[in-house]
Amino acid sequence: xxILGIETSCDETAIAVVEDGHKVLSNAIxxxxxxxxxxxxxxxxxxxxxxxxxxxxxIEQALKEANSTWEDIDAIAAVPGPGLISALITGSxxxxxxxxxxxxxxIPVHHILAHIYGNWCDxxxxxxxxxxxxxxxxxxLILTVSGGHNDLVLMKDHGEFELIGQSRDDAAGxxxxxxxxxxxxxxxxxxxxxxxxxxxxxxxxPLPKAKLDNPYDFSFSGLKTAVLYxxxxxxxxxxxxEKLSSQFVADMAxxxxxxxxxxxxxxxxxxxxxxxxxxxxxxxxxxANLNLRQHAEEKLxxxxxxxxxxxxxxxxxxxxxxVASCGYFMYKKNQAKYSKWSNLIPSADFTF
Ligand code: KG4
Ligand code: ZN
Numbered sequence: 001x002x003i004l005g006i007e008t009s010c011d012e013t014a015i016a017v018v019e020d021g022h023k024v025l026s027n028a029i030x031x032x033x034x035x036x037x038x039x040x041x042x043x044x045x046x047x048x049x050x051x052x053x054x055x056x057x058x059i060e061q062a063l064k065e066a067n068s069t070w071e072d073i074d075a076i077a078a079v080p081g082p083g084l085i086s087a088l089i090t091g092s093x094x095x096x097x098x099x100x101x102x103x104x105x106x107i108p109v110h111h112i113l114a115h116i117y118g119n120w121c122d123x124x125x126x127x128x129x130x131x132x133x134x135x136x137x138x139x140x141l142i143l144t145v146s147g148g149h150n151d152l153v154l155m156k157d158h159g160e161f162e163l164i165g166q167s168r169d170d171a172a173g174x175x176x177x178x179x180x181x182x183x184x185x186x187x188x189x190x191x192x193x194x195x196x197x198x199x200x201x202x203x204x205x206p207l208p209k210a211k212l213d214n215p216y217d218f219s220f221s222g223l224k225t226a227v228l229y230x231x232x233x234x235x236x237x238x239x240x241x242e243k244l245s246s247q248f249v250a251d252m253a254x255x256x257x258x259x260x261x262x263x264x265x266x267x268x269x270x271x272x273x274x275x276x277x278x279x280x281x282x283x284x285x286x287x288a289n290l291n292l293r294q295h296a297e298e299k300l301x302x303x304x305x306x307x308x309x310x311x312x313x314x315x316x317x318x319x320x321x322x323v324a325s326c327g328y329f330m331y332k333k334n335q336a337k338y339s340k341w342s343n344l345i346p347s348a349d350f351t352f
Contacts, residue, residue, distance in 0.1 A: 001019065001020055001021075001074045001075070001328060001331075002017055002018070002019050002025070002066075002068060002072055002073050002074050003017070003018055003019075003021075003073070003074065003075050003076070003077050003107070003324040003325075003327045003328050003331070004016070004017055004059075004062070004063075004073045004075075004076050004077070004098075004324065005017075005018060005076075005077045005078070005109075005320035005321060005322070005323035005324030005325075005327060006055075006059075006076065006077070006078040006079070006091045006094060006095045006320055006323065007078075007079050007091060007111075007114070007318055007319060007320040007322075007323045008051045008055065008079070008083075008087050008088060008090050008091030008092075009079050009081070009082070009083025009084065009087060009088055009091070009111045009318065010042060010047065010083055010084055010087060010147070010148070010318055011031070011032040011033070011036055011042045011047050011050075011087075011318075012029050012030070012031055012032065012317070012318045012319070013029070013030040013032075013050065013051050013054040013055050013058050013090075013091075014027070014028065014029045014030075014058070014318060014319050014320035014323075015028050015055075015058045015059045015061070015062035015320050016028065016062055016319065016320035016321040016323070016324050017062055017063065017065075017066035017068055017073070017324065018121070018321050018324035018325050018328065020328065021117075021120055021324075021325045021328030021329050021332075022120050022121065022122065022123050022124070022325060023122075024121050024122055024321045025065070025066035025067070025068065026061075026062045026063075026064075026065035026066035026068075027062075027121075027314060027315075027319055027320065027321040028058050028061040028062040028065060028320075029058070029314075029319060029320075030050070030054035030057075030058050032046075032047060032050045033187070033188065035050065036187060037186060037187050040181055040187050041177065041181075041187060042084070044084045044085075044086045044087065045086060047084060047086070047087045048084070048086035048087050048089070048090060051087055051090035051091065052090055055090055055091070055094050056094075059094075062320070070098075070102050073102075073104060074104070074105070075104050075105040075106070075107055075327065075331055075338065076095050076098055076099050076104050076105070076106050076107070076327075077095075077106075077107040077108075077109050077323050077324050077326065077327025077328075077330075077331075078091050078092055078094075078095030078096075078106070078107075078108065078109065078323065078344055079091060079092070079108075079109050079110070079111045079114060079323055080092050080108045080344050080345055080346045080347055081110070081111065081346055081347040082110075082111055082112070082148065082149070082347075083111055083148070085346060085347070088346035088347075089346050091346075092344040092345070092346040093344075093346075095344055096344045105331065105335075105338040106338060106344060107327040107330055107331050107338045108344050109323050109326045109327050109330065110326075111149075112144050112146075112149050112151060112153075112284075113161065113326055114322045114323045114325075114326040115144045115146060115283045115284045115322055116142050116144060116153065116155065116161075116281070116283050116322075116326070117322045117323075117325035117326040117329065118283050118284075118287075118310040118315035118316060118319070118321075118322040118325075119142075119281045119283055119308050119309065119310055119311075119315075120136075120322075120325045120329075121310060121311060121312070121315045121321045121322060121325055122311045122312065122315070123136075123311065136279065137278035137279055137306075138155060138156055138157050138278065139154055139155060139156050139275065139277045139278060140154075140155045140277055140278065140279045140280070140281055141153075141154055141155075141268065141271055141272060141275060141277035141279070141280050141281070142154075142155055142280075142281040142282075142283060143264060143267075143268055143280075143281070143282045143283070143284075143287075144283045144284045145171065145172045145173065145264060145282065145283070145284045145285070145286040145287060145292075146171060146172075146173045146284035146285040146286060146318075147171060147173035147174050147176075147177060147188070147285055148171055148173070148174070149166075149167070149171050149284070150166060150167035150171035150172050150173075150218050150220075151163060151165065151166045151167075152164050152165035152166070152216045152267055152268070152271055154271075154275055154277065158329040158330070158332070158333050159329065159330060159333040159334070164216045164271060164275070165214060165215075165216025165217045165218065165267060165271065166217060166218070167217070167218040167219065167220065168210075168212060168217055168218065168219045169219050169220065169221040170219075170220040170221045170224060171218075171220070172218070172220055172260050172263075172264060172286050173189075173190060173284070173285050173286045174220070175220035175221075175223060175224050175256075175260065176188075176189040176190040176193050176257075176260070176286065177189035177190070178224050179193065179224055179227050179252075179253075179256050180192045180193050180253075181241070182224075182227060182228060182231060182241060183196070183227075183231070183241060183244060183249045183252060183253060184240075184241030184242045184243075184244060184249065185249070185253070188285075190285060190286060190288065190289060191288070193253045193256065193257055194253075194257065194289055194290060194291065196249050196250050196253035196254075197250060197253040197254035197256075197257045197291065198250070199246075199247075199250040200247075200249075200250030200251040200252070200253050200254030200255070201250075201251045201254055201255070202254045202255055202257075202258040203255065203258075204251035204252065204254065204255045205230050205251070205252065205255045207223055207226050207227065207230070207255055207256065207259045208222055208223060208226050208259075209223070209259060209262065209263050209266075210222050210223070210263070215267070215270050216267050216270065216271050217267075218263065218264070218267065220260065220263075223256070223259060223260070223263075227252060227256055230252065231244065231252070234248065257289070257291050257292075258291065258295070260286075260292070261289070261291050261292040261295040261296075262295065264286075264292060264296075265292070265295050265296050265299050265300075268280060268296065268300070269299060269300070269303075272300075272303060272305065277305070278305070278306075279305065279306045279307075279308060280296075280300060280305055280306070280307050280308070281307075281308045281309065282296060282307070282308075282309045283309065283310060283316070284316060285316055285317045285318070286316075287309045287310060287316045288313045288316040288317060293309060
């Protein structure tokens, strides 16, 4: 079964064609990074206009790369939320319109659940069960960690998700972006901090970790403020981010990155102890972070539990292959629900 996925929740116009929930035939993206670099972050109205310009050419590109025509596409999956409402509208309306004209089933996909399926992309499926892919074994404990969200999820089966922890304030990716800005590094902040941290000392500064009532929740706003105070204590209240010494920036980037990695992995281990999942997955934009991956591997080694993160960096950050994959498994689970065309109503706070 071939599904065309559409993702426009933030600053990527992404379209993909995925077969049977795992075989990625194409994964096309028109990134707006260059445009948002000028403003140091995403301006929703600007993102929305770019989606309108890009969406049809990117759909054509994805179909071409997948060697497919509309006749080969069995269903359309798109994201009505959560995300930037003005950006979501373009993808949702395009998906609804195509589904109506071409009379294809239309599958609404939650953006965070789609990130989870970044881990299914390009995995081999076992002959035994299409539903279970390669060597996936439920229950799976999943950390989804991105710019807009930061959740700990117990996945009992396809379509059965229990949210056990979430960020009380900033998501980790948001903290990466804000700290990068504060240190005079570029947008997006995650890759910039990772690069700067290569020459830094992970223990250069005493940065805090939040303690919360729910042990599986996260909070990164205090950490971000602690970084600000530390920079101010060295360079004064009105410091210029462009004038920090490169060694200071490297040390701060390394210490911040290590603190975030430890906080995320500490919660995974606490949840592992209670829920004893058969696998642990990390997904979302921050799962691209090499320090987080290395730290998770090191700390989880004694537990002897499979740890997976997406096979390609392109499946960590926003993409449409994960949307098509998620759509496939949702459709398999409940075909009747999506068997005919229906409305896809975008909503920034689409419920979990
Ligand atoms: O999943 P994503 O593309 O979009 C949202 O759904 O939010 O995640 C984007 C976030 C950004 O905050 C970006 O800085 C972060 O993922 N990110 C990284 C890395 N690559 C992207 N954070 C840390 N290290 C990276 N290598
Ligand atoms: Zn995302």
